[in-house]
Amino acid sequence: VKRIVPPTGAGKDSITAMPRGPQSVYIHWRLDGLRCDDIEGEFPGETVQWVLRSLDMTADTNSTLDLPNRVGSMYLAVEPGHTYGFEIAGQVGVRWRTVCTTPPIEVPRARPADARADAAVPPELDVPGLQFETTPPPGGASEALMEHDA
């Protein structure tokens, strides 16, 4: 039976993944669409476990996590510089059905540990002439009034 999809856009299963930095990705999902209902209908009398599959395309590995809720979010540890895909699936035993996927996500590469605030040119780049040198300003070193940004 085809149901009418409400015009509000509800009923769209979704997963979104955002790299937060070189170490983690923020993922949020919402499973309230017809696809989930269809999958449950495909396995009558059985319990469908909703899972998040993390596909590390760079290392060619994957891992699976059970999702505790149909709507939720989490931070997932990732490898710097790797490309990932994320997929939500309904799993029944060894059978599974894809609900929704993200496009490939490229995780930023790690950067020097001293980070941006005192960002010197990373020595491993071996770019000539870019060493960070400065003479103390008149009046001597003292603290700035504000943090950087916005």
Place this chain on the structure above:
Amino acid sequence: MKQQPSANEAALSIVLHCHLPWVCHPEHDGFFLEEDWLHEAVAETYVPLLMMLDHLAADRVPCRLNVSVSPTLCEMLRSDLLRARTLRYLERNAALACSEVQRHAGKVHGTAARMYAAHYERVLTAYTGRYGGDLVAAFGAAAARGQIVLLGSTATHALLPLVGSDACRRAQVDVGLANFAKHFGYVPDGFWLPECAWRPDLDALLAERGIHYTFVDTHGVLLAAPRPPLGVFAPLSTPAGLAVFGRDVESSHQVWSAAEGYPGDAVYREFHRDLGYDGDLYYLRPWLPPDGARRPLGIKYHRVTDRNDPRVPKQPYDPARAAARVAEHAEHFVRSRVEQAERIAAATGRAPVITAPYDAELFGHWWWEGPAFLDGVIRRVAAEPALRLASASDCIAPRPLQTGMPAESTWGDGGYYDVWVNGATDWMYPMLHDAERRLADVSDGEARKTALRQLLLAAAGDWPFLIRTGSARAYAERRFREHMAAFESAVSGEPPAPSPHDPFPELDGCAFG
């Protein structure tokens, strides 16, 4: 006044990013703390910077800066309601400053009180006279004189990589560019990415919109693929043909650094000691809200003194000492750039482009002496044969570009998204991204337009920033939720009544999709 540096001349390319989030509150007729952000920035940063440009032009001193005036700021600077309120703010502060001159006559803060009185008198006269209350036009005039090159930006200062859908990313860029065209009469060549937030897929998006260049943080260029041999000292040409300028570490460090930055010098004005908090409550009553709540009044009588030890009592501010120090710092900054340029040229065989982007509000609002510092830098560079002040657009053509794709990056703390995506703010993104999906289903023109406006305003990167820093957490959270609620009303067929004070009246639903 345009002077293109040759490929053999070192170029200093200063970028000033003027931005405030949309903080228009017609529902409050009197004082409103967050709306004062605009009035303070007008009084302490925008008018002083424009006056500086006027003085440089009058003195025939060459000047060439990159300036972005964000769309939300343009809308506020051109709002009749806010212009009237800015004028009221300036008049009140001018009156307060005059009162302070009498109160401190012959006393320790007398010189500083006279400085404030002269400042507000000058700003008020310029705002109402020369600029006619229209600072957007004043920025446009400076651009027409060739003193500045104006940059476009996203509609509401959204970090584009954090926007969930391509359609909404396009809407942020398209509405931002349309707004620029509305205010300045043309489409910009350059684009300021809020928080320097760059992701490789923005390359095609910006290039398709006719953008020729943009700016990223240092590591965005240093970690580009392939790694560029000249680092941040030459623009990087992307696969789509965009020229990308990377932030220089040294020039940034000298202004922003918590350890060595100029603004923290002991003789400079202390930002946090404000008359609104220090003064006698009964005396201040005419300048405080009706409920008597203390608020910053923009008059501050103390100097930094010793930022490393907060137990040291703040000493009185001496404008003459600060003026002398700012001249030294401007000299030091320029000398450091010349030495830096010589060092880089000797090592690479090429004259560098040194890109130095700053939030404009640093100069004047946070760092009171900042406009004088900038003025000093510009005048010293003009007299310096080894260095040329240049816009980014001046530096593209004469220099052979490096090629590569900049790496994902921001200029926020940590270099990526920690400031905007964290335990205090991550709840915002599922709401935003869900709304983006739902907007695609709204076909009604007026509802779609209203919903898009509210979604754009909700997506401002300022809200998570203010929540994370804790500086205006409750306000930022409330604003986000209010825009999301208005979005819900719009998509459910009950849009909020349109207001003449809404930003982006030119916004067309066709911008989305």
